[in-house]
Amino acid sequence: MRVLILGGDGFCGWPTSLHLSDLGHDVTIVDNQSRRRIDLELEVESLTPIRSPGVRIRAWREVSGRDIGFVRLDLAAEYDRLVALLQELRPDAIVHFAEQRAAPYSMRSAAAKRYTVDNNVRATHNLLAALVTTGIDAALVHLGTMGVYGYGWSGSAPIPEGYLTVKVPTPDGDLEREILHPANAGSVYHMTKTLDQLMFAFYAANDRLRITDLHQGIVWGTQTPQTVRDERLVNRFDYDGDYGTVLNRFLMQAAIGHPLTVHGTGGQTRAFIHIRDTVRCVEIALANPPAAGAKPAIFNQVTESHRVYDLAKLVSDRTGVEVVHLPNPRLEAVENDLVVRNEQFLALGLRPTTLSEGLLAECTDIATRYRHRVDLSKIVARSVWQAGMETAQDLMTDLPDGPDPLVPTVAAS
Amino acid sequence: MRVLILGGDGFCGWPTSLHLSDLGHDVTIVDNQSRRRIDLELEVESLTPIRSPGVRIRAWREVSGRDIGFVRLDLAAEYDRLVALLQELRPDAIVHFAEQRAAPYSMRSAAAKRYTVDNNVRATHNLLAALVTTGIDAALVHLGTMGVYGYGWSGSAPIPEGYLTVKVPTPDGDLEREILHPANAGSVYHMTKTLDQLMFAFYAANDRLRITDLHQGIVWGTQTPQTVRDERLVNRFDYDGDYGTVLNRFLMQAAIGHPLTVHGTGGQTRAFIHIRDTVRCVEIALANPPAAGAKPAIFNQVTESHRVYDLAKLVSDRTGVEVVHLPNPRLEAVENDLVVRNEQFLALGLRPTTLSEGLLAECTDIATRYRHRVDLSKIVARSVWQAGMETAQDLMTDLPDGPDPLVPTVAAS
Ligand SMILES: NC(=O)c1ccc[n+]([C@@H]2O[C@H](COP(=O)([O-])OP(=O)(O)OC[C@H]3O[C@@H](n4cnc5c(N)ncnc54)[C@H](O)[C@@H]3O)[C@@H](O)[C@H]2O)c1
Ligand SMILES: NC(=O)c1ccc[n+]([C@@H]2O[C@H](COP(=O)([O-])OP(=O)(O)OC[C@H]3O[C@@H](n4cnc5c(N)ncnc54)[C@H](O)[C@@H]3O)[C@@H](O)[C@H]2O)c1
Numbered sequence: 001m002r003v004l005i006l007g008g009d010g011f012c013g014w015p016t017s018l019h020l021s022d023l024g025h026d027v028t029i030v031d032n033q034s035r036r037r038i039d040l041e042l043e044v045e046s047l048t049p050i051r052s053p054g055v056r057i058r059a060w061r062e063v064s065g066r067d068i069g070f071v072r073l074d075l076a077a078e079y080d081r082l083v084a085l086l087q088e089l090r091p092d093a094i095v096h097f098a099e100q101r102a103a104p105y106s107m108r109s110a111a112a113k114r115y116t117v118d119n120n121v122r123a124t125h126n127l128l129a130a131l132v133t134t135g136i137d138a139a140l141v142h143l144g145t146m147g148v149y150g151y152g153w154s155g156s157a158p159i160p161e162g163y164l165t166v167k168v169p170t171p172d173g174d175l176e177r178e179i180l181h182p183a184n185a186g187s188v189y190h191m192t193k194t195l196d197q198l199m200f201a202f203y204a205a206n207d208r209l210r211i212t213d214l215h216q217g218i219v220w221g222t223q224t225p226q227t228v229r230d231e232r233l234v235n236r237f238d239y240d241g242d243y244g245t246v247l248n249r250f251l252m253q254a255a256i257g258h259p260l261t262v263h264g265t266g267g268q269t270r271a272f273i274h275i276r277d278t279v280r281c282v283e284i285a286l287a288n289p290p291a292a293g294a295k296p297a298i299f300n301q302v303t304e305s306h307r308v309y310d311l312a313k314l315v316s317d318r319t320g321v322e323v324v325h326l327p328n329p330r331l332e333a334v335e336n337d338l339v340v341r342n343e344q345f346l347a348l349g350l351r352p353t354t355l356s357e358g359l360l361a362e363c364t365d366i367a368t369r370y371r372h373r374v375d376l377s378k379i380v381a382r383s384v385w386q387a388g389m390e391t392a393q394d395l396m397t398d399l400p401d402g403p404d405p406l407v408p409t410v411a412a413s
Numbered sequence: 414m415r416v417l418i419l420g421g422d423g424f425c426g427w428p429t430s431l432h433l434s435d436l437g438h439d440v441t442i443v444d445n446q447s448r449r450r451i452d453l454e455l456e457v458e459s460l461t462p463i464r465s466p467g468v469r470i471r472a473w474r475e476v477s478g479r480d481i482g483f484v485r486l487d488l489a490a491e492y493d494r495l496v497a498l499l500q501e502l503r504p505d506a507i508v509h510f511a512e513q514r515a516a517p518y519s520m521r522s523a524a525a526k527r528y529t530v531d532n533n534v535r536a537t538h539n540l541l542a543a544l545v546t547t548g549i550d551a552a553l554v555h556l557g558t559m560g561v562y563g564y565g566w567s568g569s570a571p572i573p574e575g576y577l578t579v580k581v582p583t584p585d586g587d588l589e590r591e592i593l594h595p596a597n598a599g600s601v602y603h604m605t606k607t608l609d610q611l612m613f614a615f616y617a618a619n620d621r622l623r624i625t626d627l628h629q630g631i632v633w634g635t636q637t638p639q640t641v642r643d644e645r646l647v648n649r650f651d652y653d654g655d656y657g658t659v660l661n662r663f664l665m666q667a668a669i670g671h672p673l674t675v676h677g678t679g680g681q682t683r684a685f686i687h688i689r690d691t692v693r694c695v696e697i698a699l700a701n702p703p704a705a706g707a708k709p710a711i712f713n714q715v716t717e718s719h720r721v722y723d724l725a726k727l728v729s730d731r732t733g734v735e736v737v738h739l740p741n742p743r744l745e746a747v748e749n750d751l752v753v754r755n756e757q758f759l760a761l762g763l764r765p766t767t768l769s770e771g772l773l774a775e776c777t778d779i780a781t782r783y784r785h786r787v788d789l790s791k792i793v794a795r796s797v798w799q800a801g802m803e804t805a806q807d808l809m810t811d812l813p814d815g816p817d818p819l820v821p822t823v824a825a826s
Contacts, residue, residue, distance in 0.1 A: 079527065110546040114492065117538045121608070125530045133523040135800075153590075157583035166579035167587070170570035174580070177566075179595045183611050191615045195534070195608045198596050202604045206744055206798060331619055385619060387548075 002026045002089060003286070004138075006075060006127070007097030009053055010035050011236045012143065012219060012278050016095060018226035018233065019279035020286075021066050028069035028089060029053070031098065032077075034119070038105065044243070044378045046236035047252060047370045048222065059232035076122035079130065086134045093286050096142040098123050099192065103147070104329070104383035105242040106189035112383075113188045120192035121199075128203045137210070139289035141282060142200065144193045144213045146271050146302060150184020151336040158339040162215065162298025186332055187385070200296040208292040212285045216278065217271030217302035217340075220247040221358060222366045224276050235275065237366055239374065241381030247272065248367075249379075250312055251359075254319040255367035256374055258396050263381060264328030266309025267335035271302035274353035284348045300342045303352035314359070326392040329384040374399065415439045415502060416699070417551075419488060419540070420510030422466055423448050424649045425556065425632060425691050429508060431639035431646065432692035433699075434479050441482035441502060442466070443495075444511065447532070451518070457656075457791045459649035460665060460783045461635065472645035489535035492543065499547045506699050509555040511536050512605065516560070517742070517796035518655040519602035525796075526601045533605035534612075541616045550623070552702035554695060555613065557606045557626045559684050559715060563597020564749040571752040575628065575711020599745055600798070613709045621705040625698045629691065630684030630715035630753075633660040634771060635779045637689050648688065650779055652787065654794030660685065661780075662792075663725055664772075667732040668780035669787055671809050676794060677741030679722025680748035684715035687766035697761045713755045716765035727772070739805040742797040787812065 003020055007013040008029030021027045031053070039045055051059070053070050060068055073081050075098050099120040100106065106116040124142070131138065149159050164181045167174040180201065183194035196213070203209045227235045238244045239252040250260050273281070281301045290297040312323045346352075376399065382391050416433055420426040421442030434440045444466070452458055464472070466483050473481055486494050488511050512533040513519065519529040537555070544551065562572050577594045580587040593614065596607035609626070616622045640648045651657045652665040663673050686694075694714045703710040725736045759765075789812065795804050 079523075083523075110492075110496075110542045113542050114535075114539065117612075118535060121534050122527075122531060126527065129523045129526050132800075154581055155583045155588045156585050157581060157588070164581065166581055166590075166592075168567055168570060168577065168579055170568045172569050175568045175570070177579075177595075179579075179592075182590075182592045183614070185611070185615050187619075188615070191611060194611050198598070198604060198607050198611070199530075201596070202598050202601070206600075387545075 001092045004028050004030060004091040004094045006030045009033060010097055013097040015224040015227050015235050015275055016279045016282050017068055019224060021068050022226050030071045030073050032074035044240040047239050047373055048234045048237045048366060050234060050236045051232045055232055059230045063229045075126055076119045079126045082126060083130045083134060086130055086136050090136060091138045093139045095282055102243045103187035103189040104381055106187050107385050108383040116188050117192055121195055124196045125199055128199060131209055132207045139210050141212045141285045144215045145190060146215050146217050147186055147190035148183055148194050149181050151338060152333055153184055158341045161300045161341050161344055204296050210289045210292055211296040212289060213296050213298045214285060214301040217273045218245045219275050219278055220272055221275040224279055240378040242383055246308055247311055250315045252367045254315050254321045255371045257321055257400050258379060259322050259324040260312045260316055262309055262312050262323055262325050265334050266312060269305055269307045269336055269338035271305045271338060271340050273301055273303045274358055276353050277303055280350055281345055284345060299344045300340050302340050302342050304355060305338045305340060327390040329381055329389055331385045414505045417441050417443060417504040417507045419443045423510055426510040428637040428640050428648050428688055429692045429695050430481055432637060434481050435639050443484045443486050445487040457653040460652050460786055461647045461650045461779060463647060463649045464645045468645055472643045476642045488539055489532045492539045495539060496543045496547060499543055499549050503549060504551045506552045508695055515656045516600035516602040517794055519600050520798050521796040529601050530605055534608055537609045538612055541612060544622055545620045552623050554625045554698045557628045558603060559628050559630050560599055560603035561596055561607050562594050564751060565746055566597055571754045574713045574754050574757055617709050623702045623705055624709040625702060626709050626711045627698060627714040630686045631658045632688050632691055633685055634688040637692055653791040655796055659721055660724055663728045665780045667728050667734045668784045670734055670813050671792060672735050672737040673725045673729055675722055675725050675736055675738050678747050679725060682718055682720045682749055682751035684718045684751060684753050686714055686716045687771055689766050690716055693763055694758055697758060701761060712757045713753050715753050715755050718751045718753060740803040742794055742802050744798045
């Protein structure tokens, strides 16, 4: 299968590219390296020393004998080149990761809000328009987020996979209707994913595009069976206040003895998935596209749910590193329950990597191994949801020497 | 009240600007003249000879003694100038008409689809971001469309004003929830209005912006008590296949003896409002903004519903001009019922101009008076919803001389 991976240089896109290449697919990455440019802007770096696309792809050829293509292209700005590329490659499938994906970053400033909306809406819409124009009937898999549902909206009912059956009162009695789950975006970033959904619904109906939207939970972990094959293949690991996702941040903090930073009470429950399961889910979604003319298929791409505070506690208990509560820069409910349906992927063969088995196995390797690369001034989250909200000072200014608190028996390399 | 009218050079925006100026408000128009540029691109002109903004504003000063400001600014592209303008004028209220508003145009080509999405999403989002950044607490009134609801979705239940109360099944029994009416966009243009809605919901919740969204029906009529005061104030009248709205097209067709062009069976029911009522509705909405922190207020801005075929029949019966059925370039239901709630505006004092009273009174004046300006090659609709759909040939190539078929007793001037 000829597969285009849009955003294939990113945290999810890179291991997905390797996974699909390893399965024998003919993979081409499209990426404008905007994520690496945002690193420059924020003056942060992946904790892991990620290599340039050229080095990565050479390393993969060396270890696997397989070629991956790389096209530097801005989906949001270079429509004509996108059309030409589609016409040249005529992909059977497209995986679309190419969006600005950090909620805190999307709330940083008016410029960041506007960039997030412009980039994400245009990237998605350009792609849809290009598929219609070229007539290429590729299966399109897009990465969405669990955040489109909001939290606590449906009471004790588990969050369904994209669609919700409701009763609409009419003079002739209740009418049963399947609707797209109402949008409840908590940030400008999440809002863009709710806009994506409506664009997908329209283009699936009007142009019979075959679209799958994966409502992904928070991804944790770093490596996959492919990325560990050579250090030059290492996946990115974000730990900063904008791009670092909560569990990875705790693991890195534990690795350096930094207090585990819980924003607010930590009573928020969130859904998680390991990066190894992300790549598997994409593989499964690609193998099971909806029919032309059908509404977009929506899968919840999550494997387990945890309260943020419980995660901190878990990591704290294993490492002895204390938990601190910092001001919450987000506007969100202090507490929520979260039960998420994910039967579709389980039925199609996903065997989840659970937190309890995976937690120490790999992330600690990463966090411990690369702890010397951490920039302590980037750990505390500083983007706020409204002007004037309180943020915290840096909690640690020097990296402690000595044994690593997270895995006392493994020496830091 | 200091009011900014975004898109104030357009069909709805211009008479609204005059109406609000006439009421004593301090009005500034912001417009990038994109609508006039699209006229150039399509090689069409308003049937009425609209004058440049400068001439219009001078004429208004002459007849009313009142000043209207005009700022040539692209909302979608000139964010920094928008911020500076807001800071300078500090408006109490903003009316946002400034979007690409023709469904057929939005389906014409990939370029038109992309322009419609880029222009409309960015115009709206830039405005929202600018309000947050400047901290200006203006009441924002946006023009949406009835098309966001889709047709026939809620069975025999009338279309509610924006929000729908549904029952969500949960293990603890049905949960009652008020949701934004599910989006059912029929074109890329309508889709952009469904995206606007989600942006409004987010910014009202996160930033306490006070937003009113007016879900407007198809506007008919041309003139208001202000625009008739001098011919240089005349409002635009679009009759072409892209921008001409259905009733105005029938009136113009009748005026020149062109067959009344019904696309498909004409079984589609649509909601209508006279331009005089549009300007009144905006006035009422401005006087009744939602509270800060409340969800966006949504009004259905419509006064009556009619089956397209019945409208054609009505005009045909009065004028003797035949009705013809042309291929339908839209993907839509062949027939639908439509009952729309509009109690909010009625309760706040709107006294609708009905079709039966207004039909001949004014539109025929316009259509008859300016019939010599019509370009016969622009009447048949040519934009299609999917490549390869059938369109019709021109039905008439010469303007007939002699008495005007629409109002046989009134001479064409
Ligand atoms: N990481 C998570 O926890 C998580 C959770 C839920 C959903 N997602 C979604 O999964 C997708 C991938 O996330 P990620 O963590 O890999 O993010 P990432 O930022 O690491 O990767 C995104 C990649 O897309 C590229 N990109 C962005 N805009 C582009 C454009 N206009 N043209 C070309 N390339 C562009 C970036 O350069 C980057 O390499 C995103 O859509 C994200 O919203 C991620
Ligand atoms: N006319 C109708 O029947 C109808 C029905 C329902 C809703 N609406 C809505 O009402 C609003 C006004 O409609 P209209 O018929 O007056 O359309 P119009 O095209 O005549 O007017 C829109 C005006 O906005 C301006 N504009 C567009 N993009 C701009 C930008 N980026 N920056 C600055 N100015 C910009 C255009 O130049 C134009 O003068 C639209 O939002 C439309 O969707 C109209």
